[in-house]
Amino acid sequence: QVQLVEAGGGLVQAGGSLRLSCSASGRTFSDYAMGWFRQAPGTERVFVAGISWSGGSTSYADSVKGRFTISRDNTKKMVYLQMNSLKSEETADYYCAGARMIRPPPAPGSYDYWGQGTQVTVSS
Numbered sequence: 001q002v003q004l005v006e007a008g009g010g011l012v013q014a015g016g017s018l019r020l021s022c023s024a025s026g027r028t029f030s031d032y033a034m035g036w037f038r039q040a041p042g043t044e045r046v047f048v049a050g051i052s053w054s055g056g057s058t059s060y061a062d063s064v065k066g067r068f069t070i071s072r073d074n075t076k077k078m079v080y081l082q083m084n085s086l087k088s089e090e091t092a093d094y095y096c097a098g099a100r101m102i103r104p105p106p107a108p109g110s111y112d113y114w115g116q117g118t119q120v121t122v123s124s
Contacts, residue, residue, distance in 0.1 A: 002026040009118030020081040022096030030074040033104040038092035050104025088124040093117040
């Protein structure tokens with residue numbers, strides 16, 4: 001079993017940066033591909049970025065490519081999402097999730113574990 005806890009959300013101006021972190025408990029963290037999702041009020045949860053179990057492969061939603069970077073440190077059981085050039089429309093709750101797969105799937109339903117989320121507000 002893996003428990004996930006996100007941190008790092010907050011209020012930032014448009015064009016600014018935030019770094020989200022996700023700490024994991026459980027002995028098998030390195031067996032899991034990890035993903036970041038976001039969900040704005042009244043919308044579905046959508047894939048933002050994912051990273052393979054080894055960290056050697058990453059994937060991004062088209063809307064964040066070139067601005068967001070996902071990384072992981074398996075020795076610390078941590079996953080990070082560096083978000084630059086944030087836009088107001090990216091205001092949402094951001095969730096960390098783990099899937100017992102090699103590569104991160106984009107579908108939320110494919111993930112086994114979820115954190116409680118951290119709120120990101122981007123002011124225009």
